[in-house]
Amino acid sequence: MxxxxxxxxxxxxxxxxxxxWAIRRLSVVASSAWLAAAxxxxxxxxxxxxxxxxxPLLLGSIAFNFLVGFGxxxxxxxxxxxxxxxxxxxxxxxxxxxxxxFILDEIAAPLGASFALDVPxxxxxxxxxxxxxxxxxxxxxxxxxxxxxxDQDPVNYALFVTWFPHLISGPILHxxxxxxxxxxxxxxxxxxxxxxxxAVFTIGLVKKVFLADPVALHASPIxxxxxxxxxxxxxxxxxxxxxxxxxxxFDFSGYCDMAVGxxxxxxxxxxxxFYSPYKATSIVEFWRRWHMTLSRFLRDYLYIPLGGNRKxxxxxxxxxxxxxxxxxxxxxxxxxxxxxxxxxxxxxxxNHAFRSFGGxxxxxxxxxxxFLAVVVGWVFFRAQTVDGALxxxxxxxxxxxxxxxxxxxxxxxxxxxxxxxALPNAYQMLxxxxxxxxxxxxxxxxxxxxxxxxxxxxxxxxxxGIAVAVSVFMITRxxxxxxxxxxxx
Amino acid sequence: xxxxxxxxFLVGCVLALAASFVVAISxxxxxxxxxxxTHGWTANIVRERELAVSxxxxxxxxxxxxxxxxxxxxxxxxxxxxxxxxxxxxSHAALRFDMLDYYFLQRLVRGDVLLLPLEFQYYYDGPPQExxxxxxxxxxxxxxxxxxxxxxxxxxxxxxxxxxxxxxxQLRSAVGVDRFEPVRGYWRYASHWNGDIDTWGGAAKPxxxxxxxxxxxxxxxxxxCKTIRALVDRGVKVIGTPPNAYVSDQTRGAAxxxxxxxxxxxRECGGSFISPAGDGFASEGDMLDTNFHLTARARMKRSELLxxxxxxxxxxxx
Numbered sequence: 001m002x003x004x005x006x007x008x009x010x011x012x013x014x015x016x017x018x019x020x021w022a023i024r025r026l027s028v029v030a031s032s033a034w035l036a037a038a039x040x041x042x043x044x045x046x047x048x049x050x051x052x053x054x055x056p057l058l059l060g061s062i063a064f065n066f067l068v069g070f071g072x073x074x075x076x077x078x079x080x081x082x083x084x085x086x087x088x089x090x091x092x093x094x095x096x097x098x099x100x101x102f103i104l105d106e107i108a109a110p111l112g113a114s115f116a117l118d119v120p121x122x123x124x125x126x127x128x129x130x131x132x133x134x135x136x137x138x139x140x141x142x143x144x145x146x147x148x149x150x151d152q153d154p155v156n157y158a159l160f161v162t163w164f165p166h167l168i169s170g171p172i173l174h175x176x177x178x179x180x181x182x183x184x185x186x187x188x189x190x191x192x193x194x195x196x197x198x199a200v201f202t203i204g205l206v207k208k209v210f211l212a213d214p215v216a217l218h219a220s221p222i223x224x225x226x227x228x229x230x231x232x233x234x235x236x237x238x239x240x241x242x243x244x245x246x247x248x249x250f251d252f253s254g255y256c257d258m259a260v261g262x263x264x265x266x267x268x269x270x271x272x273x274f275y276s277p278y279k280a281t282s283i284v285e286f287w288r289r290w291h292m293t294l295s296r297f298l299r300d301y302l303y304i305p306l307g308g309n310r311k312x313x314x315x316x317x318x319x320x321x322x323x324x325x326x327x328x329x330x331x332x333x334x335x336x337x338x339x340x341x342x343x344x345x346x347x348x349x350x351n352h353a354f355r356s357f358g359g360x361x362x363x364x365x366x367x368x369x370x371f372l373a374v375v376v377g378w379v380f381f382r383a384q385t386v387d388g389a390l391x392x393x394x395x396x397x398x399x400x401x402x403x404x405x406x407x408x409x410x411x412x413x414x415x416x417x418x419x420x421x422a423l424p425n426a427y428q429m430l431x432x433x434x435x436x437x438x439x440x441x442x443x444x445x446x447x448x449x450x451x452x453x454x455x456x457x458x459x460x461x462x463x464x465g466i467a468v469a470v471s472v473f474m475i476t477r478x479x480x481x482x483x484x485x486x487x488x489x
Numbered sequence: 490x491x492x493x494x495x496x497x498f499l500v501g502c503v504l505a506l507a508a509s510f511v512v513a514i515s516x517x518x519x520x521x522x523x524x525x526x527t528h529g530w531t532a533n534i535v536r537e538r539e540l541a542v543s544x545x546x547x548x549x550x551x552x553x554x555x556x557x558x559x560x561x562x563x564x565x566x567x568x569x570x571x572x573x574x575x576x577x578x579x580s581h582a583a584l585r586f587d588m589l590d591y592y593f594l595q596r597l598v599r600g601d602v603l604l605l606p607l608e609f610q611y612y613y614d615g616p617p618q619e620x621x622x623x624x625x626x627x628x629x630x631x632x633x634x635x636x637x638x639x640x641x642x643x644x645x646x647x648x649x650x651x652x653x654x655x656x657x658x659q660l661r662s663a664v665g666v667d668r669f670e671p672v673r674g675y676w677r678y679a680s681h682w683n684g685d686i687d688t689w690g691g692a693a694k695p696x697x698x699x700x701x702x703x704x705x706x707x708x709x710x711x712x713x714c715k716t717i718r719a720l721v722d723r724g725v726k727v728i729g730t731p732p733n734a735y736v737s738d739q740t741r742g743a744a745x746x747x748x749x750x751x752x753x754x755x756r757e758c759g760g761s762f763i764s765p766a767g768d769g770f771a772s773e774g775d776m777l778d779t780n781f782h783l784t785a786r787a788r789m790k791r792s793e794l795l796x797x798x799x800x801x802x803x804x805x806x807x
Contacts, residue, residue: 195495198502456494461501468502469509476649 001045002483003201003258004208006472012042016164017265021190028185033155035182035266039162046128046168054127057093058162064089065137066157069144073152083145087138094134097126102333129168131330133161135297140175142301151179165263169255169486171273171293177437181268188267195456196433197265202464203426204257209471212250213482215416218243218409219382226395227388233403237395243409244382245375246416248485249278252291255484257426264435271296272436276425278374281366283347284355286374292439298327313356320352321345331381336389340380347373424450517648520659522632525669527658528623530676531581532630534559538578539592539631541684548600550575550803552684553593554732555582555608555617560782561733561769562606563792564683570796572806573602577684582608582781583617585624586709590716591635599724602803605755606730606769606795607713608781609701612747614708625650630659689785691777698737698773699780703746705754714758727760728802731769733791735780741770765791765798 001008016038024031046053068086072079101121120126140160143149151157160178161167222240226232232240256274263270277289287295303323309316321342328341361369376393383389427436428450438446454460475482524533542551550573552558558579568575578593597603610617617624625647628635636647661667678686717727729751736744745768752762775787783791799805 189492189495191492191495191499195498199498456498458497458501461498461503462505463501464498465502465505466509469506469513473513477653 001042001049003255003262004205004471004475004482004484005049006475009468009472012045013262013265016042017194020266028183029155032159032182035164036155036159036162039159039164039167042164043129043162043167051128052124052126054130057127057130058133061090061093061133061137062158062161065141065161066154069141069149069157070152072141072144073149079145083141086141090134090138090141094130096120097130099329099333101125106335132170132172133167135172135294135330136161136166139172139297139301143175149175151175151183156182163263163268165259165268166270169259169484170291171256171259171271172297173271173293177271178268184267192433193267194265195461196430196435197261197263198464199261199430199454199456199460200264200426200435201258201261202467203429204254204259204261205471206467207250207254207257208482208484209474211416211419212247212254215243215250215412216247218406218412219247223382223384223388223392226392227384229387229391231401232392232395233401234395234398235403235405237392239406239409239413240392241375241379241396242413242417245278245378246413246420248378248382249420250416251485253425255486260426260436269435269437272427272438272442274425275427275442276420278371278420279367280370281363282370283344283351283373286370287344287348288441294327294330298323302326313353316352317349320348324348335386336380336383339386339389340377343377343380347377424452429454516656516660517651518633519663520656521629521636523659523662524630524671525658525662525667527630527655528626529630529669529671530674531584531623531627533671534580534680535584535588535592535627536631537680538576538580538684539596541576541682542578542593542596545576545683546574547598548602549573550602550604550799551593551597552577552579552604552606553589554579554606555584555611555781556580557582557608557732557734557781558606559684559686560688560777561788561791562604562795563788564685565681566789566792567604567796567799568683570793570805570807571799571803573803575683579606579684581623581627582610583621583623584627585617585620586611586712586716588624588628588635591638592631594716594720597720597723597725602726602728603720604728604730604795604799606732607751608732609699609734609744609747611713612705612709612751613702614706618709618712620646620650622650622652626652626655629655687785688777688788691784693774693776693784694778696735696773696776696778696780698735698740701734701736701740701744701747703743703750705747705750710754714754717755717758717760721759726803727755728799729755729760729762730795730798731764733769733771733781733783733787735771735773735776744770761802763795763798763802765794767794 001012003009016035019038020031020034023034040055040058043053043058044055065086068082068089071082072086075082097120100119104119105121140149140157156179159182160173160175163173163178166173219240222232222236223244226237226240253274256272260270260272271293273291273293275289275292277286280286280289303319306319306322307315308319322345324345325338325341328337328339328344331337331340379392379396380386380389383392427434427438427442428446429452431446431450432453432455434443524536545551550564550567550571552562552564552567552575554562556579559577562577562579564575564577567573580589594603620643628647629651636644639647658667662669675686678688678691680686720727731748731751734744748764748768752764755762769791771783771787771791775783777784796805
């Protein structure tokens with residue numbers, strides 16, 4: 001089920017929310033059980049949208065990781081071995097669904113090895129949400145091993161993994177930040193939660209429906225042409241690259257806002273996942289603002305265990321590169337994702353080296369270089385093939401025809417860039433209520449919020465209502481429901 | 490935050506949503522029943538033919554198909570040859586089969602004869618068997634009757650398929666901003682009271698032969714068969730017949746195969762099937778403007794052959 005579907009907004013969400021508040025008056029434990037059941041129902045309902053839903057796999061994964069966590073907790077002498085076993089099984093399952101086809105077809109076959117194995121192949125074979133719930137549970141196992149986890153309640157654990165606002169596309173959660181919220185027995189101000197939740201949700205919905213989906217029309221045909229080996233003009237290549245850069249931005253940020261808003265309605269703050277990344281003036285800063293929970297996961301459970309920056313600059317660079325390549329591959333089994341990850345590994349290396357030499361650039365130049373580097377990366381991220389990406393990049397540097405400029409697309413892109421750069425984000429506008437869990441540096445940056453604030457007035461409520469109504473009208477016009485781009489990961 | 494502030498925001502939100510809903514409903518109702526330049530000709534054809542069927546006498550012969558029937562069959566000729574009052578209730582081959590049932594077939598009673606020279610696409614799954622944009626626009630321009638007849642899920646699909654541009658045209662017409670003058674295109678062909686249209690003077694144009702699938706597809710078969718059975722149960726004689734079509738020699742085999750399939754389907758479902766001389770196939774010189782619209786002259790010839798075949802299964806008193 002998609003957050004931007006009429007069925008979700010006007011049937012699933014109100015029913016689950018009303019029942020939750022009714023049950024919570026009687027029992028917090030029962031309300032957690034209800035949310036876990038509703039979250040599983042949410043996942044299962046994806047079947048009707050043609051999504052690859054695998055409920056037994058999800059339930060099996062939850063049961064397995066809970067038992068492994070229990071073992072780590074109860075058998076300290078064996079905890080390291082149990083942790084290695086648990087993480088290995090998780091990665092093997094993820095690898096089987098996500099990478100087996102790629103390894104057999106793209107690596108083994110060209111080397112002459114052939115295996116008569118029927119393994120899942122392609123994005124459609126990937127059980128939806130598996131990348132997110134697997135990483136969430138690996139983090140849980142490591143935290144349990146490090147004695148950061150105390151709670152061993154199966155219902156709360158099932159809810160932590162399946163919590164529907166994050167289940168399919170994240171954010172990737174930490175057990176310790178969610179469990180106290182699920183167990184919170186204090187009396188909450190439901191109307192405030194609902195109002196703030198609706199405000200954040202509406203901002204996300206508007207981003208998805210009014211900004212992300214329309215700009216995709218400038219990108220998709222040109223990327224398809226590049227992948228098909230057709231000649232691309234310089235103007236259209238730039239339009240496609242920038243349009244996709246903005247589509248992904250508004251799509252992912254819209255999704256994150258909607259997830260945070262939905263969760264907040266239930267009194268649960270999700271960790272912030274997206275904080276104006278295109279305002280970043282360095283790649284290091286970009287990764288502190290883009291898909292923040294994945295960055296956190298990769299830092300805590302990959303980069304630091306690899307040695308982080310503790311073993312000298314050269315090793316730090318290698319660790320960063322490995323982390324980013326694996327981060328790229330996490331998005332999908334394909335050469336384009338690998339190149340994208342490697343490219344960002346190189347970017348980060350250059351950025352750290354530049355800093356270590358004390359280099360500084362004027363903010364505008366630093367921003368422009370960062371943005372350009374990110375746009376180049378997104379070309380690989382979006383293209384179906386490395387050849388397609390290279391052909392688009394060559395066209396961008398003017399290797400082919402100049403072509404005519406689609407001024408409508410240029411104005412569209414310029415308008416969206418203005419939105420990206422000039423407007424505050426949802427968390428700044430709603431700083432007073434802190435709808436998401438913020439890392440300390442972000443919390444300090446948000447401070448008292450922005451000049452453009454949402455103060456939940458009657459007119460603002462009316463604007464939100466009209467925005468939802470018009471969004472619904474636009475959503476119902478779509479022949480095929482518009483999925484969030486991060487669903488496929 | 491004081492609770493009153495949250496309440497004000499939520500009240501604003503609910504009020505705006507409710508107001509938007511009321512506005513949407515009002516616009517939906519206001520936009521219905523307007524004949525404009527967007528699919529207005531089809532809507533008008535449906536409206537006129539519905540009226541023609543309603544006003545005709547019992548024991549009538551009713552021809553229902555897409556525009557192939559409209560441009561390819563003269564009801565007046567069939568009436569003269571069979572001695573039955575005949576109505577040509579053909580309209581547009583993109584109209585959903587279910588709409589043909591709603592507007593025309595449900596009006597038939599015991600003793601009526603229904604002739605179905607259905608275009609080949611009615612034998613395929615997908616449009617026009619499924620709800621489609623043109624069907625919805627035409628139905629909406631006729632009025633809200635078809636919408637109310639639909640089950641809930643199809644009502645939602647109907648609403649989804651109402652194109653924004655079409656609705657805008659309908660609303661402009663409803664509030665009197667646009668005045669539609671039906672003088673161009675097919676509007677120039679006058680309609681007879683029995684549903685026939687007058688295309689005399691229209692010259693043949695070169696057209697491409699049509700492509701035909703070779704089998705009646707399961708979804709289409711199920712829907713058509715259900716309708717035939719319901720009509721037969723009501724005492725209506727249902728007769729299938731090939732459409733008029735210009736096909737290439739290479740495609741003719743597939744066309745014969747699907748017609749044989751259709752013939753079997755009609756018989757299995759309680760109807761009958763007639764094949765006039767030539768099986769409805771026409772030459773390029775017979776085509777008015779598409780590969781299933783005949784010139785007026787070819788239409789008269791086709792109607793004579795059809796009447797001859799019809800009189801083998803129904804009693805004719807010329």
